[in-house]
Amino acid sequence: MLTPTLAPSALPPTGDKYAQLLARCAGLPPIPTAVAHPCDYSSLDGALEAARLGLIVPLLIGPEVRIRHVAVEHGLSLEGIRIIDVPHSHAAAARAVEAVRAGEAELLMKGSLHSDELMHAVASSTNGLRTGRRLSHVFAMDVPNYHKPLFITDAAVNIFPTLNEKADIVRNAIDLVRVLGIETPKVAILSAVETVTDKIPSTIDAAALCMMSLRGQIEGGILDGPLAFDNAISKAAADTKGIHSEVAGDPDILLVPDLEAGNMLAKQLTFLAGAEAAGIVLGARVPIILTSRADSVRARIGSCAIAVLLAHARRTAAAVPA
DSSP states (O other), rough: OOOOOOOOSOOOSSSSSHHHHHHTTSSOEEEEEEEOOOOOOEEEEEEHHHHHTTEEEEEEEEEEEHHHHHHHHHHHOOOEEEEEESSSSSHHHHHHHHHTTTTHHHHHHSSOOOOOHHHHHHTTTSOOOBBBSEEEEEEEOOOSSSSOOOOEEOOSSOSSHHHHHHHHHHHHHHHHHHTOOOOOOOOEEESSSSOOOOTSSSHHHHHHHHHHHHSSSSSSSSEEEEEEEEEEEOOOOHHHHTTTOTTTTOEEEOOOSSSSHHHHHHHHHHHSOOEEEEEEEEEEESEEOOOOOOOOOOHHHHHHHHHHHHHHHHHHHHSSSS
């Protein structure tokens, strides 16, 4: 398990949360990063900007002619940047994974290829980056009217996770948030209601996950659920319904019942509440920076900063004698 060795406390509750992330990376050496198929402006500019900020050392993998064409078209400098020429996006995904396996890179970053294409290479049983943990995605969200960073999982990888898969999803998210300095993250397990009923299977999963936490099968966080979104986020709503909980009104992590619910929730917060969302895939040998073409530059840099903190935490953990 990764522990919060990089920072003594959580991100402050106010201010520019992404700027705070960058400040926490200050002084850390940049991490070698395999960038798979950065063949459009946003993905190439995001990788180069992360390099300029000292977060990563990019290894660009894709059709070199296309990468250089994008750079020339948009006035981006590739001076000093290593490029590995491969013919297409499928080959770029495979070669990027190979770069991680070979020790050329400690992070993997999605370029302009489809997420499924990259994750297929990552999940390969023969040449991928799987571990004993389930792969899962976390949105690290800066929501303007919420008092601290909010992490939503899983909204991009696991479509209808089983109970055991949800347990791994929670473990991954807890490990991430602990690295960011929140020693005991609070996890709200979402459903449509706050009572357990066999008519809504996610409420049964929520109750089981809470018991798994009490029995030490899930460590490092405080879990509560099922909770509807209102009483998960609002202490007043929880009090009105007579819910007494350490988590209600103050969660760090929202565990959603399935990908559809999580994806809609994250995008509603982004497009209606003005939130910004960084995206990271966990459970692989290395953190995976999984961004969308619609992501802002700030969101891309936020994703890189989180991945860099994770990579340095892994370096620290590996250096500690067993």
